[in-house]
Amino acid sequence: MASTSQRKRGRDDGRSALDADIQVLNHAMDACHLQPAREAYDSASAFLTTIRDSTADEEDYMDLGRSCLDVCKALERGLEGSQPDEVSPSILEAIKQLTATLTAIRKETINKGKRNMRSRLFRKDREDTIAGWKQDLTRILQIFHTELSVKNHIMLADLHRHALARQESTNSQHQSTQASVTAGETPPPAPRAFFGREGMIEKVVGMAENLEPIALIGAGGIGKTSIALTVLDHSRIKERFGGKRRFIRCDKFPASRSNFLRRLSQVIGAGVENPEDLDPLRSVLSSKDMVIVIDNAESILDPRGTGGKEIYGVVKELCQFKNLCLVITSRITTVPPDCKTLEVPTLSMEAAHNAFYRIYEYGGRSDGVNDILSQLDYHPLSVTLLATVAQQNKWDNSRLAGEWGRRQTGVLQTEHDDSLAATIELSLASPMFRALGPDARGLLGIVAFFPQGVDETNLCWLFPAIPNITTIFDKFCILSLAYRSGGFVTMLAPLRDYLCPMDPTQSLLLCATKDLYLTRLAVDVDFGSPTFGETRWIISEDVNAEHLLDAFTLIDANSKVIWDACADFMKHLYWHKPRQTILRSNAERLPDDHPSKPECLFQLSRLFDSMGNNTEQKSLLLCLLALRRTEGNDFQVARTLRELSNANRQLGLFEEGIREAKEALEIMERVGGTWERAKCLESLALLLLVNNQLDAAEDAISRAINLWEEDQEFNICQSHRTLGWIYDHKGEREKAVQNFEVALGIASRFEWHNGIFWIHHDMAWLFYFEHELDDAQAHITQAKLHAVDDKLCLGNVMEMQGRIWLKQGSLEDAMSEALGAKEIYETLGAARDLGNVGRLIEAIEEEMESRATAVASDSIGEFLYATLLLYTW
Numbered sequence: 001m002a003s004t005s006q007r008k009r010g011r012d013d014g015r016s017a018l019d020a021d022i023q024v025l026n027h028a029m030d031a032c033h034l035q036p037a038r039e040a041y042d043s044a045s046a047f048l049t050t051i052r053d054s055t056a057d058e059e060d061y062m063d064l065g066r067s068c069l070d071v072c073k074a075l076e077r078g079l080e081g082s083q084p085d086e087v088s089p090s091i092l093e094a095i096k097q098l099t100a101t102l103t104a105i106r107k108e109t110i111n112k113g114k115r116n117m118r119s120r121l122f123r124k125d126r127e128d129t130i131a132g133w134k135q136d137l138t139r140i141l142q143i144f145h146t147e148l149s150v151k152n153h154i155m156l157a158d159l160h161r162h163a164l165a166r167q168e169s170t171n172s173q174h175q176s177t178q179a180s181v182t183a184g185e186t187p188p189p190a191p192r193a194f195f196g197r198e199g200m201i202e203k204v205v206g207m208a209e210n211l212e213p214i215a216l217i218g219a220g221g222i223g224k225t226s227i228a229l230t231v232l233d234h235s236r237i238k239e240r241f242g243g244k245r246r247f248i249r250c251d252k253f254p255a256s257r258s259n260f261l262r263r264l265s266q267v268i269g270a271g272v273e274n275p276e277d278l279d280p281l282r283s284v285l286s287s288k289d290m291v292i293v294i295d296n297a298e299s300i301l302d303p304r305g306t307g308g309k310e311i312y313g314v315v316k317e318l319c320q321f322k323n324l325c326l327v328i329t330s331r332i333t334t335v336p337p338d339c340k341t342l343e344v345p346t347l348s349m350e351a352a353h354n355a356f357y358r359i360y361e362y363g364g365r366s367d368g369v370n371d372i373l374s375q376l377d378y379h380p381l382s383v384t385l386l387a388t389v390a391q392q393n394k395w396d397n398s399r400l401a402g403e404w405g406r407r408q409t410g411v412l413q414t415e416h417d418d419s420l421a422a423t424i425e426l427s428l429a430s431p432m433f434r435a436l437g438p439d440a441r442g443l444l445g446i447v448a449f450f451p452q453g454v455d456e457t458n459l460c461w462l463f464p465a466i467p468n469i470t471t472i473f474d475k476f477c478i479l480s481l482a483y484r485s486g487g488f489v490t491m492l493a494p495l496r497d498y499l500c501p502m503d504p505t506q507s508l509l510l511c512a513t514k515d516l517y518l519t520r521l522a523v524d525v526d527f528g529s530p531t532f533g534e535t536r537w538i539i540s541e542d543v544n545a546e547h548l549l550d551a552f553t554l555i556d557a558n559s560k561v562i563w564d565a566c567a568d569f570m571k572h573l574y575w576h577k578p579r580q581t582i583l584r585s586n587a588e589r590l591p592d593d594h595p596s597k598p599e600c601l602f603q604l605s606r607l608f609d610s611m612g613n614n615t616e617q618k619s620l621l622l623c624l625l626a627l628r629r630t631e632g633n634d635f636q637v638a639r640t641l642r643e644l645s646n647a648n649r650q651l652g653l654f655e656e657g658i659r660e661a662k663e664a665l666e667i668m669e670r671v672g673g674t675w676e677r678a679k680c681l682e683s684l685a686l687l688l689l690v691n692n693q694l695d696a697a698e699d700a701i702s703r704a705i706n707l708w709e710e711d712q713e714f715n716i717c718q719s720h721r722t723l724g725w726i727y728d729h730k731g732e733r734e735k736a737v738q739n740f741e742v743a744l745g746i747a748s749r750f751e752w753h754n755g756i757f758w759i760h761h762d763m764a765w766l767f768y769f770e771h772e773l774d775d776a777q778a779h780i781t782q783a784k785l786h787a788v789d790d791k792l793c794l795g796n797v798m799e800m801q802g803r804i805w806l807k808q809g810s811l812e813d814a815m816s817e818a819l820g821a822k823e824i825y826e827t828l829g830a831a832r833d834l835g836n837v838g839r840l841i842e843a844i845e846e847e848m849e850s851r852a853t854a855v856a857s858d859s860i861g862e863f864l865y866a867t868l869l870l871y872t873w
Helices: 004-031 035-054 059-079 089-114 120-147 150-169 171-181 198-209 224-232 235-241 257-268 279-285 308-318 349-359 367-375 380-392 397-411 420-428 440-449 456-462 469-478 493-499 508-521 532-555 560-576 583-588 597-610 614-631 634-650 654-671 674-690 694-707 713-729 733-749 753-769 773-785 791-808 811-828 831-850 860-868
Strands: 214-217 245-249 290-295 324-330 340-343 483-485 488-490
Touching: 004 035, 004 059, 035 059, 035 089, 035 235, 059 089, 059 120, 089 120, 198 214, 198 224, 198 235, 198 324, 198 340, 214 224, 224 245, 224 290, 224 324, 235 245, 235 290, 245 257, 257 279, 257 290, 257 308, 308 324, 349 367, 349 380, 367 380, 367 397, 380 397, 380 420, 397 493, 420 493, 440 469, 440 493, 440 508, 440 532, 456 469, 456 508, 469 488, 508 532, 508 560, 532 560, 532 583, 560 583, 560 597, 583 597, 597 614, 597 634, 614 634, 614 831, 634 654, 634 674, 654 674, 674 694, 674 713, 694 713, 713 733, 713 753, 733 753, 753 773, 753 791, 773 791, 791 811, 791 831, 811 831
Parallel strands: 214 324, 214 340, 245 290, 290 324
Antiparallel strands: 483 488
16 A cells, blocks of 8 residues: 555646646647637636646546546647638537536536545545546547548538538528637736736626626726736636636727627627627627626727717626626726726835836835835836836936936836827827817816815816816816815826926916915905904815915016915914925025015914924024114014014023013004004013013003903903913912903804813913812813814823823823824924923833822923913914
8 A cells, every 4th residue: 555655746746747737738728719629728727727726636537637638639639720710510519518528527526526525435426427527528539539630621621611601691590600610819918017906806806706897997007907907817717717708909999889899799709790789799798608808998988989879888788798797997987887886096105116126127226216106106107117218228226316307207208109198198189078178188287286186165266267167077087087085186196297287377277276376365364354264275275375386486486476475375374274384495595685585484483483393483583683674674673573582482581582572562662553562562471471570471461451452352362361371370370260261251252263272271281280180181171172283282282181191190191192292293393392292201201110109299390381382372
């Protein structure tokens, strides 16, 4: 009896032999031009694969596989040199019997394998079954030996041609015979390498196995065709459909119903020359399960195109075949409703990198190249073109980065005219796009110009002179030239770069859009204004507005209108979305005598103050102060001194700040009005407070309150906040709470969320100092509700929460909040806040180490920190 190792070696040798046989069959299938024979080879290959993968020790099955291979070799010898129309009906029938027999054997093998066919209980049954199968194969082999000998083959082919000639008088018989001998077409090969589509391919394969109609939708060059071909070449699809896998490329014939039906007939092997509808093709279409890819279907399904509606009807009818899986790839979404639509996304970062470096070999992986791929939105065609151009030109990383910097997507042009431009222009040449009218290209240019695209809710406001504007933008999305994201209609980066106007001043539509944005920015943005709520649009469109201003300030640096809009933009950010802006460098490059530079520097300084970056605020204010003194404008000098005193207070430079506040007050008492004097008194009061000159601070803020007029509620609110802190530090808690509540009442009446936040934050500090942590927690909880979109607010509330939890002994929670606040401050560049939260983190770490029950007493530093927050709002 053979040992276990001997049996294992035998099984391994058998499987190696099967591998070789399977390769022989696959080669024969690829070389064969007769479709029925291709299907027989495919069935034989699938059967041998089942034997190889599903059995372990059955010599009977190996013998059966050898019989199968003998039959196929006989078939191959007999068909050598023959044309499809030279094969006799008896041979065709034998080939069909072979395919059916092998399919049945394979199916039964799988089923019996599931019932443990290798067990002794089924041994006799298995031997009888295999013997019957061998007889079937032997009978078919005899037919081939008889009919396919070289001597008789020519004679039989002649007889077959004479038989066909006799049948021409009957159209139905002729069509039936023609269908039986026409080969049909095999699909093109799948891409050799394909990255990052595993999940989508698996999904499409599963749907195809269930015969579901599928539509792969996406922009040009997104990879729809590659996905479809990879699916057709998938092992499970080959196993499921065998030779019934078809591919029709629709941009290779003129769009018409008759041309589509003729091409369909050719591809499926129906042999009907000019079918008028699907009726003469039904017998072939419904004969076996089949998968058909209709590629570049936008060429024939465009509703505005020639025959679009008629072709749509045919495709819709194809979707109804129960044995047919239709896979449509298209740039447009106008596909039959039975199709399950799958949007094809761009590549992942990793897949894009793998695709690029598979082609490009003249430089290693670099951050510069990765950044370029990111700018391309990881668009597959663009990634491939970039890699191809760089490889063909032998560019290293440095040269590639330089060429990209100069030409952007203009680089994406290979020596064989395979360019991104050609792909985009194909979409722009579609009948649906041309029907949108003369403004369509310009509107696409505006979508391309703005980084965020165009806000859908503003279409009628932005383009008042263009009728049916919403319909036009719908069509952009249907054509996959644009897509919807977060309420905006936008587009992929490669399309944006290609379609964006080279000279924004030459686009009449863009210039008109610019004027509308400038009008929008000019709306008063102060809290006390009734139009304040209208200015919150900047929260969602700040990136677009910033890009517009950046482009036009670089084009025309002397335009006061544009620079005034820049200052207005910074004011909008100050109130609604504090962050850094790329416009800073533009403003700082202006010559000192430019009329707009002082106001831009002033608004920039306020913006840095709102982010808690008082070092940068002071730097800008010092530059501004020098400009104002040179101008000799006392009013503006005093205004700048007052802002500078506030920056020094935040930086802890109290004496310097007091001198500046007093100088500003002195000037305003000469040249300013009551509002300006009150603002200077307010700034002075805060500095005296943090410098512990409490009576002087109370006197200054009381004078300010007396100067405010009744309609200046915002300033009155701020002054009561300051007075609340003064009374708290003087130990007069009831007066402190009373003033905070006055301020809170005003802010609540006007729904000033930012103000409500900071007043609750003030009161949380007040109770925190009194060790009344439950009350402190109640106010910090209220503050969280009004943090809205302000990152600085969020950082401060997290820090305050961390302080409360530290005192309550919840150290892990305290550390989590403190680290969250630290991350926000780092993003904003808020140095002062970073220093304070850093000390909080140190205190938590020390407490974690000691787990001492006593918490260090509040320091004057904590008080000063809380007071410094007063005019963050």
